Amino acid sequence: MKQVDLVILGAGPAGSAAAVTARRAGLTVALIDKARFPRDKLCGGLVTGRCAAHLARIFGQEITEDLFDTRRNFEFFLQGQDLGRLDDVPPLHLTMRHAFDARLLGHALAAGAEDFTGHRVATLDLAQNRVTLDRGEALFFKVLIGADGVQSPVAKELFGRAFDPDRVGFALEVEAPTQAASEQTPIRIDFAAARWGYGWSFPKRGSTTVGLGGLHAPNPDMKAHLAAYLDQLNTGQDAKVKGHFLPFGEAKSHPGRANILLAGDAAGFVDPITGEGIGHAIHSGELAALSAARAIQKNMPDQAFKDYRHATRPIRHAVRHARLLRPLIFTPRLQPFFARTFRTSRSLKREYMHLLSGEAEYPELLFRVLARLPAASLRNIRGKNP
Template identity: 50%
Template sequence: MDTASAIAFDVIVIGAGPAGSAAATVAARSGLSVALIDKAIFPRDKLCGGGFTGRAANYYREIFGQDLPADVPFRSDVEFHAFGENIGVIEDIPPVYMTMRLELDNLMFEHAIAAGAEDFSGVRDLTIDADAQRVTFGDGRVLQAAVMIGADGIKSAVARALFGRSFDADTVGFGFEIEAPARGEDAPLRIDFGQAIWGYGWSFPKRNSTTIGVGGVLSKNPNLRGIMSDYVEQLGAPPNVRFKGHHLPFGKARKQPGRAATLLAGDAAWFVDPVTGEGIAYAMKSGAMAAEAAVEAIQRHEPHMAVMLYRNRLRPITWAIAQANFVRLIIYWGPFRKGFIRAFRQSGTLRHDYMRLLGGELEYHHIMGKLLRRLPNFLRRAFLKPRA
């Protein structure tokens, strides 16, 4: 390939969801030339509950320099169920915004373009050379960059080009969703832990609809469609709405978030909270961190060092996901179940701490201490017969 005829950029970002638009915004604002590529034309939809926590709202403000539009509805209460039992409503929680991804992602995409990223959306035919940070379009155009950021979701072509596969079939999650009719302003925001095996169900009241879904580890839920049908029926939603399904990362974060000057962000790097399935917040944050690593690597004239600089920045995310995996064990592992339900129902502080965690006011290590103090009780309940 004749690189002289290629269009040169500092950074190529592939995928313009929350991770890619955040990456493109931060890189362009730092003065780098950025190509933002997506196979879709925006506005485009993405299957997702659209639950946007206080943590996500903080990252959004930090990255895009403004708040979500004032008309995005939010809830300050949530109704929890676990393994079929109602374990209570929590009120006065940090707001959880009920977004529609069609609108949300378009906003972020527009921020990226306004920051100076060049728009290459709607390009379906592209060949990615991840080791050379080069992309060739079907019409013959070639883009070449110092750093490439793969933010192209769970089926990431960039991850496939780097590592041969985009996700791990043993740990990947899958979610089904429907948009059911709206149920009025008082309809609860509801989470059902254990609705699927190592997974949960949700009902999110939106302005014009209710997003109902079920998600869990795919390998443990061969009948996820049947579980979804039961959940839809249980919530009294119309049974004849067609389900849509999509993979999501639902286990460990990637050990290698890229190679040399090619970085992976968001779902492509498996940055989803394994307890809640929340991925928008980490997608935006990791995208921003990838861009910061790119800026530093380019300034140092060492683009190949980008992955090392990125990995250092990612520590708070990878550490939080590792701790969340421990919390997930306490919630979903059969023998601990009763202890978890009891602790969650009885301890107002644990419940509120959990919501403050979603709100971005606490980190997993804050609630880990409290759970560890309860571990002997969980173990006793799990392994000792109750006293006669």
Template identity: 30%
Template sequence: MPVEMYDLIVAGAGPAGSTAARAAVLQGLDTLILEKQTFPRYKPCGGALSSKATAILDYSLPDSICERAITGARVHFRDRVLEKHKGYNLTTLVDRSRFDDLLLKKAQEGGAGIINQKVMDFSEKNGFISVKTDERTYQSRFLVIASGCQDELRSRICGRDGRDCMGICLVADIKEDDEKIRERLPEILDIHFGVAEGGYGWIFPHRGYYSVGIGGLSSRLSHPRRTMLQFLRKNGFPESQRLHGHQIPQGGNKRQYALGRVLLAGDAAGFVDAFTGEGIYYALASGRIAGQVIGEVPAQEVARAYEKGCEKVFGAELRYALFFSKMMHRYPEIFMRILACQEEVLDRYIEIAAAKISYKDFIRWLLPRLPMNLLRTL
């Protein structure tokens, strides 16, 4: 059987992969997505989609995917609770199964092919990439690896992350009547600091269910299941929930994410907010940049152009998020208490989610005010 040749092969049909494929096909590139699972598939995730993430899409999201508009946050730390509403949309909660399926369909509508096979290996030679799946071999001019941080393919480019650079999350979807959800969480996210080492717990109000989870650094969260069960019990949920676990990379750390004709995108590249664990925006942004540069610049310049594009759009934000995360978790009694006690600080912080300010803006605003804010918490 002859080996098929493409302009681009994308490994993984999540947000990064489907967005890369759509950006490529809209430029006339012959593109194939290789995905091990059949969509729609379940995806454990809080499902918070920021306005800057939706701005990347060149189409509107249907109401069936947008489950809840969020206008505020309730933050807990120890015995302190602070709630703040902004009066405008901060983020939208989506059903990740249907959201990811829509992204894939949009890539297919543009002309991308999809084959349900798992990519096992790849090699680069003589100006093309050979991509080996569990069934056959394909060839392309470029390869985008967007199959997540747990896929061994990424280690060929960026190496393996240590436990200090990797997070772990446990998530449960808990069914509930919509009216009761609105009474408990009226368009707000419920965030609990101090329940998971190097991370936090959350309760997000979706349509007909709560997304409840905990996440933290793998090196510090030594008993994630026990921590999750304690979090469920403390917040009035039955402990007999089906738990879904997954790893997420800690963004902002120095990694190589482009080499020759192979680009990493989304979680595979480590593009995740180190403090919140949010990765959808970075998946969409890096996927779009990957698809665009492959179609726009000479082959020998693609890797460098991709690196420059990612750095320009979100590189500094990831590094400042990492700095903020390390600051918060190194001195939690200081910084998390301020966030859960000072309305002015929380009000300013949640503007990051609304893309009103950056982490850099927030840190520069916060640091000169630390002494006075600390005194107010005593």
């Protein structure tokens, strides 16, 4: 039996960010993950400027060549139709998650988090503030952070299920062997490669990560969409296909309860247009640890959630704004309008890139797009968001 201030379940980006921040605040931390690291996490590995800023602030992790390939060129398509290309956009960074997550975990352990990776949780007793590991050891906590991904056992324990199957997203990916990509090789985005979703091709040094994803419910034939997409790009047809859920606009309005906090995918903090989740995961992990530290300092661990819910409002708002904009991009009947506007407007493409790089926020983009939209289209999208 062991008593710590904070148990963190999940040592992905959210969990490691929480661990580093909590150690800096002087808390004792047990960091648990069922996997031993390095481990794979299915992901495009695109790190935006917004995410890079969180990495530097929280981990002191810079964008270094050993971990990232930086790209400045982008091309956009919609069902094979060329929507144009942008060169010299704000830099975006591509990484491989097995190396990236292991590096972040290294920062967390170096900061003094106790390493319980390679261990499954056997029982989770939220009433007794106790987690029991598969090897029988019991850990008692003041605050628990569930940073345990989209299928979060902590969220299941709190709410009976980790996500709403009607609103969750699903994505498929392959690692396609490619000749060495250069700094000029463009990142490719294909809107509508899946229904209410998109496809991507991320050229890295050893391979190209090709995938597509979107809302799960309208895409029962996601594998067929991927096969068609790989044929279209003429790459990766023989590579192993892997799939993973992602919360796609499903930010939980109550990401936790009392002394239990959910961070990252467990809280549903993923952008419902771009699918970006690493930045929100790291940021929410940091916020969860700070809320835990404040509540523990006041000797009122049960107050942690109230503090955390307030702190994560900007993340939930960002997800909500993106959800408002999403029908304009993904509603099938509006796609001709979207394609025409996006193809002809260089400024809209730049705006999109500034959003990805963290130099702009959704409200600016939302108002610019709404201003261009005919009234009939506005009526068309009302109530369209799944």
